[in-house]
Amino acid sequence: RKEVEQDPGPFNVPEGATVAFNCTYSNSASQSFFWYRQDCRKEPKLLMSVYSSGNEDGRFTAQLNRASQYISLLIRDSKLSDSATYLCVVIRTGNQFYFGTGTSLTVIP
C-alpha cells in the first residue's frame, strides 16, 4: 500500500467555484502534514501546513483527521492562477517526506 494516496483528477472547474481535494495516508505514526503546489514544468513549493484544528490561508483551507488518516484541501472562489498540481505530503520520523501522486486542477474562464 502506498504511503500517501490521492485522487489524480483531473479536476476542471469554472472560475469562482469551490473545489476540494482529498488525501489518505497509511502510516499512523506520521507526524506532520502539508500541501505543496507544483506548476507545470516547475518544482514543488510549500502551499500550507495541515493541522487537526484546521488551517486557513485566504481562500485555502486545510484539514487533518488523524482518526481516519485523511487530509483535505478546500479552495474557495477559484482563480485561473490556481491551476496547478496539488501534492499531499506526509512527514515521518527522521524528516522523511512522502509525496502523493498529486491532484491536477484546471480553472476554466
Next chain:
Amino acid sequence: EAGVAQSPRYKIIEKRQSVAFWCNPISGHATLYWYQQILGQGPKLLIQFQNNGVVDDSQLPKDRFSAERLKGVDSTLKIQPAKLEDSAVYLCASSLDPPGGTQYFGPGTRLLVL
C-alpha cells in the same frame, strides 16, 4: 538568498550510457534529498542525506544509481548504466533540520533516455 542549484537542466542520453547530476543546496541546510519524478506522478525519494551521512536510501536502485555528498554540501547523483525507464525529472531539495515542513526544491534535471 540563493536557492537550490542543479545542473544540467536537461540531458539526453542513450540507454546503457552513464549520466551524473549535480546539486548545490541552500547554504546552511543540513538535509539534502534527491527525488525522481516520472511524468504524471509525485516525487519519489531516492536518497536523503543529513550532512554527509545517508539517512534513507531504501528506494535507490543501488545496482545502477549512486549518490554522494562529500563535505556535507554539494551532492552528485549518478546513473550507470541508464535504462529507458529512468527518463524522468530528478529533483534535488534541501531543508533545515528539523525541516518544519519546508523543503526547497531546485529546478530539476530533465533526463531523457533513448
